[in-house]
Amino acid sequence: xxxxxxxxxxxxxxxxxxxxxxxxxxxxxxxxxxxxxxxxxxxxxxxxxxxxxxxxxxxxxxxxxxxxxxxxxxxxxxxxxxxxxxxxxxxxxxxxxxxxxxxxxxxxxxxxxxxxxxxxxxxxxxxxxxxxxxxxxxxxxxxxxxxxxxxxxxxxxxxxxxxx
Numbered sequence: 001x002x003x004x005x006x007x008x009x010x011x012x013x014x015x016x017x018x019x020x021x022x023x024x025x026x027x028x029x030x031x032x033x034x035x036x037x038x039x040x041x042x043x044x045x046x047x048x049x050x051x052x053x054x055x056x057x058x059x060x061x062x063x064x065x066x067x068x069x070x071x072x073x074x075x076x077x078x079x080x081x082x083x084x085x086x087x088x089x090x091x092x093x094x095x096x097x098x099x100x101x102x103x104x105x106x107x108x109x110x111x112x113x114x115x116x117x118x119x120x121x122x123x124x125x126x127x128x129x130x131x132x133x134x135x136x137x138x139x140x141x142x143x144x145x146x147x148x149x150x151x152x153x154x155x156x157x158x159x160x161x162x163x164x
Contacts, residue, residue: 012043050065
């Protein structure tokens with residue numbers, strides 16, 4: 001039987017590379033000369049913090065970060081944006097919280113979507129991942145594409161440990 005594990009996580013190494021590229025772009029842009037704009041990843045809290053002098057620059061840094069993340073193959077579904085808030089006396093700040101793993105609501109959603117897709121196979125949740133098994137590898141890949149592109153899915157899904 002063919003099987004694979006479905007996980008929800010963001011590749012931190014690629015995220016760090018995207019953040020470094022964002023810093024390089026900010027350093028080279030004319031509209032950021034002399035500004036304190038930055039995008040910083042806080043590993044413990046799983047948060048990206050974007051800081052700048054005004055809302056326009058915060059949004060510009062966010063656009064640069066998203067562009068670099070897209071080039072690195074990192075999706076935006078696993079991120080939740082906060083509002084732009086004042087930080088200090090003059091600056092503004094925005095946080096992007098990264099989600100990984102399946103909480104209770106995500107587990108319910110996954111089970112509902114798997115049943116909705118008409119998947120003929122076995123699925124089970126174990127240790128922060130879903131193991132999906134079927135006789136046909138094409139059916140597994142079709143289910144993966146269905147889950148990944150479904151409008152209700154709010155997590156970034158990846159396939160791991162595929163066996164034929």
